[in-house]
Amino acid sequence: MAKVKLIDVANYAGVSKSTASQYLNGRFDYMSKDTQERIRQAIAALDYVPNPIARNLKAEKTNTIGVIVRDITGFYTSKVIRGVDDFCKQQGYNALIYNTDFDPEVEAKSLESLYQLRVDGIIIASSGSNTKLINDYIKRGMQIVHFQLEHDGSERNIILSDYKKAAFDATEYLIKLGHQRICFVTQDFQNVKSRHERYQGYVSALSKHGISEDKGLVQYWQRETGLQQSLDNILKTARPTAFFTQHLPITIELLRRLNQANIDIPKDVSLLGFDDIPMAEFFKVPISVVKQDPYQIGIESTKLLLNNISGESNKAHKSLIPCSLLKRESCRKI
Structure with missing residues (x-):
């Protein structure tokens, strides 16, 4: 079936293409009621649908x-x-x-x-x-x-x-629970200001409470390859009592690895993630999170x-x- 064009509407109504176009754009100032009605009926009879892309270009x-x-x-x-x-x-x-x-x-x-x-x-x-x-x-x-x-x-x-304040508040919450070895798990943040602000919030909370930063407790994750170090190696060398993950996929991968290693949350290690997890309240152990809006x-x-x-x-x-x-x-x- 051939596509109906604006000129077809104009011919059916017995008006110019310009007049039909003015009708479609709501410009009725100098258009009689009879002309408007003829165009309306032509559009209905031909089942004409305007091309929004073509109209946008003009x-x-x-x-x-x-x-x-x-x-x-x-x-x-x-x-x-x-x-x-x-x-x-x-x-x-x-x-x-x-x-x-x-x-x-x-x-x-x-x-x-x-x-x-x-x-x-x-x-x-x-x-x-x-x-x-x-x-x-x-x-x-x-x-x-x-x-x-x-x-x-x-x-x-x-x-x-407000990434910096959110990371500060989350880290301070863990510190007030008694955690001093908090593993900050993140994507590379050197060239991404908003990721670096999360790191700054984490470091600021440690500093406020007199805890020295341990570079071994800053671990990295990549979208393609996952955690750069194995969970076993992180637990043995960094010895964290809590993990603070900075991205939902990081939290999910860490949960999977902890489960595979039969590590109990929160008995063996605490976990706090950035970004809420869908239906987290139904988990066996619901995960604490920083919730964005x-x-x-x-x-x-x-x-x-x-x-x-x-x-x-x-x-x-x-x-x-x-x-x-x-x-x-x-x-x-x-």
């Missing part, structure tokens, strides 16, 4: 934003997207979601696609590998707001959790973006969203 404003995330299936990310979508609906906007699977090349292509679709702005959890490209789009007039990760601190508009981060990111699109603010803006500490049975006093 419009100065599309009421559409793009959202670029690293893993759309993630518990944190899905909550952010819900916040973005809910706020967009309230404001009469649509959101286009692009998933990168942590691939900088896919991220670059996603930016290009959204720019070509003439979205009004973009919310992005950036890989940090496309900073120049992102800045180029900003120079061309694209409004961009970052969330989740701050890389080198050059991100002009960004919404984040990704839904609110989605709301605030969208609010900031739409304010910038409307021209209400041109100043650089950074917001920190508070986290909360959920104390469960995985941490015990020693």
